Structures are given as C-alpha cells and as structure tokens.
Amino acid sequence: MTSPPATDAVVIGASAGGLAAIGALLSALPAAYPLAVVVVQHIPADAADTLVRRFQRHCRLPVREAEDKDTVEPGIVFIAPADYHLMIEPDRRFSLSREERVNFSRPSIDILFETAAEAFCNRLVGVILTGASADGATGLAKIAAMGGTGVVQSPETAEVDVMPRAALAACAGARVLPLAAIGAFLARLIPESEAPCPPIS
C-alpha cells in the first residue's frame, strides 16, 4: 500500500450501526495520537449525553464534546453535540449551529466534512462508516476535491451499507477498507511539518 498522506485531522461520520463501528475505530488509535479526530454520529437528541462516556470506554485518547470556539487540537477525539451542526472555521476552531436539518440530520456529516475540507484542504482524512442515509457523500467528495483522502467502510462489512454505497457513488477515488483495516490506516497517519495549506487566521 502507498504510504499514508501527511494529515492534521480525521473526520468520521456514521449513522445506523455506528456506535459499535466508531468504538472499534477509536480503540485502534494509540494513546499518543498526533492528529485531531472529529466524529459525527447520528443519534436521537435525548440519547446523546451518553456518547462521550460510551466512546471514552473504547479509547486511549481523551474524548470530549466539541464546544463552540474550541480549537481543533491534535490528540483529542471531539464528538459533535446532539441536535447541533458542527462546523470547522477557516482558523481551525469549531463553531456550532442550530439551522435546519440537512439530509434529515442534525448534526449533519456533510456540514462537518465540507467545512473541514476548507479548513484542512489536503491534510484531512474523511471516513464514512455504516449508516442508512446518504449523509456524508457530498462532504466526502468535497474532501477529495480539496486534495484530502476519502476512506469508506467496505459495504459488505458495514452493518448497514446505504451510507458507504452513497459515499462511493459520490467519491469514486475513496479507499475502500474493512473496519479493522481503517483502524490500522488511521493509526499510521502522521502530520508533517511543512504545511501546503496553512490555517488562515
């Protein structure tokens, strides 16, 4: 396999079946992980308080809910709060919004991915996992268009294959990997010092 691209952040989106899949991915990351990880998991608004605790059980990195104006820092797993869209601003800080649902979802994976693509350009990896909607497909295509890397869970290994298939239809160049291989791929990613797309302050 080609060596992994220099990366500053990983964005992950999942829907139905995502709790287990994301848990498995996070457990593959080493304690001193040099990248920021940002997760959108579709979940009913009232069940969301438990997400951080649930993912923390599987993860050696600190897991936090993303807050408005937080810096997208390496070595931390940020979870989108329930019922808010999560965006990354050009200066690589989070912002939140309660505007209308996108693809019937809030948070929407597309919104995170599209704004992350503009903030991180080619130093971004986007991962689409199991799910029953098409959310994330447009966002993943945007990541690829900005020079980043798209990764899609192979539909046969996904609990629900609608989301991976939609992502592949929109982003043909994405790497298709089974869940375990995605964990290994993410664990090997490293940032490099010279940045072709510096953050805009």
Add this chain to the structure above:
Amino acid sequence: MTTDLVRMENERLEMRLLLEAIYQKSGYDFRGYASAHIKRRLEHVRNRAGLATFCEVTHRLIWDAEFFDSVLSALSINVTEMFRDPGFYRAVREQVLPVLKTYPFIKVWHAGCAAGQEVYSMAIVLAEEGMKDRAQIYATDINPPVLEIARRGIYPLDAVRHYTANYQKAGGASSFSEYYTADYDSVAVKTALKQNVLFSPHNLVTDGIFGEMHVIFCRNVLIYFGDDLQNKVIKLFLDSLCNGGFLCLGTKESLRFSEHADAFEVVDAREKIYRKRPALPTPEAEAE
C-alpha cells in the same frame, strides 16, 4: 487540486465583498459572524437564486430590494421554542430568581429574542414567582419581521404539545393552558403576559448598551458570531449589567474563550449562567 484551493480563496474574497455590500447598503454587519456558517447560508441563497457566484449575488442584492430582504432573512437563524432547554429554566428559578427577589424592581433584557417564545416563557416564570409586576422586560432582535411575530404572540397550535411538555419539565407550577387562548390552528398568549414587555429592534453589533439590567438573556445568538464579535458583545453585556447582575447564555455557549471571562463568576456551569462581579477599584480610587 490547486484550482480548488484558488477557487476557495477567490470565493472567500467574493464573500467578503458581498458582506461589505450588505453593510454599506443597510448597516447590517455580518462581517464578524462565524464564516463557515455565513458561507453555508450564502451558498444556499446563491443556489436557490440560480446564480453562479457570490459576486452575482452581490450585484443582484444591490439593485433588487426584494432580493436583498430575502438574503437578510436567509442569514438569520430564528429557531426557538417555549421553555427551550427546560433544565435552564429550572436553574433560573432556583439560582437567579431568589437573588432578584431581594430587589424592589428588576430590569430584564432578552437580546436576540427571535419570535418571542423565550420572552413569554420567562414572563410565565416571573409571574409564577410573583415577580412579574415589578419587572420591566426589554426584548430585542435585529430582525423586524420576527419581532412583529413576537409582539403579536401568536404561535401554531401544533407546537403547543411540545411547549407544554417543556413547561412541565421546566418545573411549571400550574397548567400551561392557563397562559394562552386556543383557536383552530393557533394559540395566542394571554395579554397579561405582555404587560411590562417592550419589544424593539436592536442590533448587538452596531447598537449601544441597555443600562442597569439585572439579568440579560442572550441564548443561541453568540454561536453564530466569530470570536472578536463575541468579545465585543460580551463587553456590551458587561457594561449593561448592574453589579451582581446575571448573564444567561445558550447551553452550547460559554465565556470560556472570552477575554472578559474574569469579570464574571460562574453560577451554573452546565446551564451557562454567569454573574457580574463588582468592578475592581481603580488604583487611583484606592489611593484616595
């Protein structure tokens, strides 16, 4: 790939020019709002109008007044509900009102009140705590059409079931149906709730302070602002509050990143309730 980077830079430039045009045309200043958010809204406007670039949007909004208004309304997020975040209202009852009860008269400001649900929710709480008659409530927003809905206080009937559930979770002391009269498809809040409430336009970015407030509610407005603008508005609130006055933000907002954080103490970290500390005496005053 380079072309996409160049396109992004060019789009950002066009977006700055667009916001500048809105500002120069009307005084509405969105230049300091969170840019990822504004960009999404403007893309929506551009696509809906069938235009290819932000510069075309700019051109059209300069010449077409109706289009201009539609852009303004697309830039504002007015989502709100009665007793939104019920736990917040419980916290206000338990931690803020006992202090405010010790004053003979209180001034309350809802900044960014949208269609008024938050204002009437608080009016209900104040009434139930026996404080409504000695409160003057100011409710302001940047958006005139939305303020007009607030003033009328008429809401769709199908929202009421949700409002009622919120009211109960918020620790409501009686029955929510006492506060409105129902029609076929809408409800109107009772006139008594509107007493001592003054709705008026006010722009947090460009307008001045409201003096000597005892409590300011500014919920789910600051998340749409960039950090310089947040700092500026927090300073406006600081200057509008009396010593010991309360500032209540939205659940996902905080003073954590504000340069004025030290001027407040945290009353409830979860519900984002803060209290203005008395100003430190200046060195000259101490020397006297």
